[in-house]
Amino acid sequence: MTAPGLPDTIQACLFDLDGVVTKTAVVHAAAWKETFDAFLRGYEGQRPFDSVADYDEYVDGRPRADGVRAFLDSRGIHLPEGAPDDPPDAPTVHGLGNRKNELLLEKIRTEGVEAYDGTLRYLAAVRAHGLRTAIVSSSANCRDVLRSIGAEHFFDVRIDGVVAAERRLPGKPHPDTFLAAAHELGVEPAGAAVFEDALAGMDAGRAGRFGYVVGVDRVGQTDALYAHGADTVVKDLAELGGKE
Numbered sequence: 001m002t003a004p005g006l007p008d009t010i011q012a013c014l015f016d017l018d019g020v021v022t023k024t025a026v027v028h029a030a031a032w033k034e035t036f037d038a039f040l041r042g043y044e045g046q047r048p049f050d051s052v053a054d055y056d057e058y059v060d061g062r063p064r065a066d067g068v069r070a071f072l073d074s075r076g077i078h079l080p081e082g083a084p085d086d087p088p089d090a091p092t093v094h095g096l097g098n099r100k101n102e103l104l105l106e107k108i109r110t111e112g113v114e115a116y117d118g119t120l121r122y123l124a125a126v127r128a129h130g131l132r133t134a135i136v137s138s139s140a141n142c143r144d145v146l147r148s149i150g151a152e153h154f155f156d157v158r159i160d161g162v163v164a165a166e167r168r169l170p171g172k173p174h175p176d177t178f179l180a181a182a183h184e185l186g187v188e189p190a191g192a193a194v195f196e197d198a199l200a201g202m203d204a205g206r207a208g209r210f211g212y213v214v215g216v217d218r219v220g221q222t223d224a225l226y227a228h229g230a231d232t233v234v235k236d237l238a239e240l241g242g243k244e
């Protein structure tokens with residue numbers, strides 16, 4: 001193993017944003033819960049959105065519209081697609097997704113964004129060892145979030161929700177966004193490591209046949225991360241990095 005705790009075949013590292021680099025997964029979960037609970041009040045007998053189980057299973061790591069579809073399908077509810085610019089009160093898939101994003105941005109503005117210090121130290125360590133790095137996120141707010149924590153310089157490549165939409169790349173659990181990042185970094189999937197906290201991200205890492213998949217367990221789901229394809233699971237990337 002190299003100093004950053006990776007197999008010596010790894011030449012590049014592909015990082016998810018929310019829950020891996022930034023402490024925004026709980027903010028996302030809260031925004032989803034507020035969005036879905038308000039919506040579900042119009043459906044008799046529907047239990048509220050579970051910000052742990054439902055979040056992990058249906059929305060974590062997925063593009064917003066995919067998360068809306070997956071969760072509503074689990075409740076037997078089907079809405080018209082609508083359009084990406086639907087207003088946040090529109091009774092459509094995109095309308096619900098935009099309502100969630102509106103709430104998320106409001107929470108970020110009022111509560112701010114924090115980075116995981118262990119991840120920032122790990123990023124510095126892998127880059128010091130000559131590995132290239134990419135941020136791979138379903139978030140359309142990825143660049144602004146990175147700038148807000150002063151971390152944009154840590155990444156050679158950014159494949160986020162904006163880029164994915166422009167290129168029509170399907171989101172996680174499909175591997176396409178990670179594959180695009182590896183391609184831009186000039187490495188084969190077998191030469192890249194994926195760092196994810198979401199089960200959908202684990203699925204993407206396995207589907208893309210990446211050389212190493214690191215699960216980051218922030219919420220006590222170690223077994224599930226392994227079941228979905230992790231090669232190793234850590235609670236913080238500081239457990240891997242910078243050790244000689």
